[in-house]
Amino acid sequence: MFNLIIFGPPGSGKGTQSANIAKKFGLIHLSTGELFRYEIENGTPVGNEANSYISKGQLVPDEITLRLLFKHASKHVNAPGIIFDGFPRTLNQAKLLDRMMDKKGLKIHLVIGIKVESDELVKRIKHRSRNSDRNDDTESVIYKRMEIYRQQTHPVMDYYRKQGKFETVSGMAPVETVFQRICKVIKKYKHNK
Ligand code: AMP
Numbered sequence: 001m002f003n004l005i006i007f008g009p010p011g012s013g014k015g016t017q018s019a020n021i022a023k024k025f026g027l028i029h030l031s032t033g034e035l036f037r038y039e040i041e042n043g044t045p046v047g048n049e050a051n052s053y054i055s056k057g058q059l060v061p062d063e064i065t066l067r068l069l070f071k072h073a074s075k076h077v078n079a080p081g082i083i084f085d086g087f088p089r090t091l092n093q094a095k096l097l098d099r100m101m102d103k104k105g106l107k108i109h110l111v112i113g114i115k116v117e118s119d120e121l122v123k124r125i126k127h128r129s130r131n132s133d134r135n136d137d138t139e140s141v142i143y144k145r146m147e148i149y150r151q152q153t154h155p156v157m158d159y160y161r162k163q164g165k166f167e168t169v170s171g172m173a174p175v176e177t178v179f180q181r182i183c184k185v186i187k188k189y190k191h192n193k
Pocket of ligand 1: 053055061087089145
């Protein structure tokens with residue numbers, strides 16, 4: 001298995017890039033945000049509880065997030081690999097993911113952080129908030145999400161940097177160019193696996 005994680009602030013294009021990577025490399029795309037939105041649309045208890053946090057731009061508590069993620073991840077232990085999009089978002093989630101992978105004899109091979117300058121993020125986010133039907137894509141909630149990303153998710157990158165598996169890619173380019181940059185990094189790591 002080749003397992004990777006994509007990090008990026010709201011507006012960095014990580015969802016789009018993750019979907020493209022999954023398609024090209026035959027990986028299972030697991031987006032915790034998408035899993036939550038599915039639960040919300042279906043009015044499940046998990047969805048209702050998660051929505052009370054998501055609609056305010058807050059992180060869903062680890063216990064709920066991990067239960068949902070592990071339920072889905074465990075279906076794919078025999079897949080060619082998994083791309084984790086939007087997970088982990090806290091240091092605690094990162095440590096628990098490592099523990100879960102370890103128990104199954106698996107590991108995270110590569111973590112990619114997409115970097116986009118703040119001015120560009122703000123521009124993209126304003127555009128996105130006009131065209132999105134997500135209830136957490138209003139301008140004020142997106143700013144809250146950016147703040148949480150800076151405070152809670154950004155530090156998680158150091159955890160992976162110390163493990164020698166963290167790479168950054170500039171997201172300051174059209175989608176296809178960023179995708180090519182990401183592919184180059186993935187190929188290097190897949191080759192050395
Ligand atoms: P995303 O689609 O990745 O932007 O996620 C949308 C929202 O879902 C986030 O703003 C959080 O409220 C929630 N969420 C997604 N992934 C996680 C996670 N790993 N931990 C906690 N909350 C999450």
